[in-house]
Amino acid sequence: MALLRRRLKLVVTVTMVNLFIFIIISRHSSQDKNEHQKVNIPSKPFWTKLAPSSAYWNRQQQFLDLQNNPVLFANYSNVELPDWLNDTSLTSDPCKPNFKVTTRVKDYNSLPDRFKDFLLYMQCRSYPITVDQPNICRESPFLLLAVKSLAPHFDRRQAIRQSWGRAGFIANRTVVTIFLLGNATAGDHHPDLSGMLQYESIRHKDIIQWDYRDSFFNLTVKEVLFLEWIQARCSGARFIFKGDDDVFVNTYRILDFLKGLSEPKARDLFVGDVITNAGPHRDKKVKYFIPESMYVGTYPPYAGGGGYLYSGDIAARLHNVSQHVALYPIDDVYTGMCLRKLGLAPEKHKGFRTFNIEEKYRSNPCAYKSLMLVHPRTPQEMIQIWAWLSSPDLNCQ
Structure with missing residues (x-):
């Protein structure tokens, strides 16, 4: 009899639990149905009217x-x-x-x-090319070294050719070097060096020059024209280093770094000495001064213009997106803006030292072995450091 009561009690308990679960499910189902039938009307328009910026x-x-x-x-x-x-x-x-x-x-x-x-001239993005090297990338290079230079900087270009910018085969990789120039105008008090520049171009066949005023604010124009040139003349370049003519670049270290990249990492590569949480300088005495009437807001992360390294795939994407970004007078910030538009950000690499290294290490050959870039360096220093790194006797254990 007691066993029968226990069984009956268990049956009643299970029945009550099932009934309780059924009621809960029924209520949720009813709520979901009502919610699906109910039309939610936004309280505000989805597209708001744009208000003009003051800058x-x-x-x-x-x-x-x-x-x-x-x-x-x-x-x-x-x-x-x-x-x-x-x-x-x-x-x-x-x-x-x-x-x-x-x-x-x-x-x-x-x-x-x-x-x-x-x-x-902010709207102008197209200038005639006066000196070109249409066949310099006939065989697609593994690494294209593109150096921003000014017409009078003959000694810097020659030092680069004799050191880190030596074209040909380095570490079994094809390296091509070009120098990017505009016009050094008489209005900026430059002497007429066109004859010497023509001789240099004929001899070395590595000068690319456009007919525009080569000034600090026009470095962005140089950037846009270079991205266009890559697609027309050197679209097969696997990687591109772009930098100034007063930096030392450890080409050996760059090639070694690139060799170890995975395919996805190589495709989206953009590394350098990255500056974050920066904004325009408002001090008129500073070279990078930008007035509030021109720009408001912070800058996106950007790699210092002394030099950075990126993939050919990124170069093509930068070329396309640059058409949708208004020209800005500071070229490295502009490149950061273009990357932001692509949904990308430059990656900081400790091998890029655009603000130099400690003075006590500057005469130590081994200090440069693990670095990719150091800024600034004179032509003589470039040749000296390259000789150190190229010596078979260098031992940095």
Whole structure:
């Protein structure tokens, strides 16, 4: 009898538990059904009206972002497009000076001449090439060394040719070296060196020159033109080093580093001495001064322009995305902006020393063996360090 009661009690308990679970499931099912049937209406419009930035570069970038976003652009009709977005300040020829900018930048008249020059020609991205080397990448190089230089810097270029920029086969890899130049104009008080430059180009066949004013603010123009040149002349380059003509580069170390990369890592490679959490300098005495009328906000992470290393695949993507980023007067920051637009960020590598190494190590050959780049170095120092690293007697145990 007791056994029967226990069984009956167990059956009643299980039945009650099942009934309780059924009620809970039924309630959730009813709620889900009601929620699916209920239409949620947003309280605010999904696309908000864009407000113009007070800074000229930011405003130009807003215009490009809208222009290159068909979903956003379709949200405006020609009738309701605000004046600041319906930019009528651009001339039919973007390489003619845009004098309307003088009224678009509030403190234009008080800006230094380098800013005025940049703003007048900010829309121009195409300049004729005057010296080219169309066959220099006939055989696609493993590493392309692209060096930003100025016409008068003959000694730097020659030191690079005799040291870290020696083209040919290094460590069983094909290396090609080119020098990127604009025009050193009389307006910047440069002597006429065109004859000597022509001789240099004929002899070494490694000069690429465009017909534009080679100034600090136009280094971004050089960057854009170089990215275009790569796609036209050297699209098969596996990796690219781009840097200044006053740095020492340990080409051996770079080739060794590249050899050990996995395929995914190699494809998205962009390494250098990365600067983060930076913004524009507001001190007019600083070389990198940018007024608030031109740019507001922080900078994306960027690799210092002394030199950085990236893949040919990244070069192609940078070329494409650069068309959607307004030119900015500081070239390494501009490259960081383009990477941000791609959803990428440069990777910091301790082998890039764009702010030099401690003075006590500078005359030690072994201090350079594990580094990829050191800045700055004179032509004589470049040749000396290269001789150290090339010596079979160098022992850095």
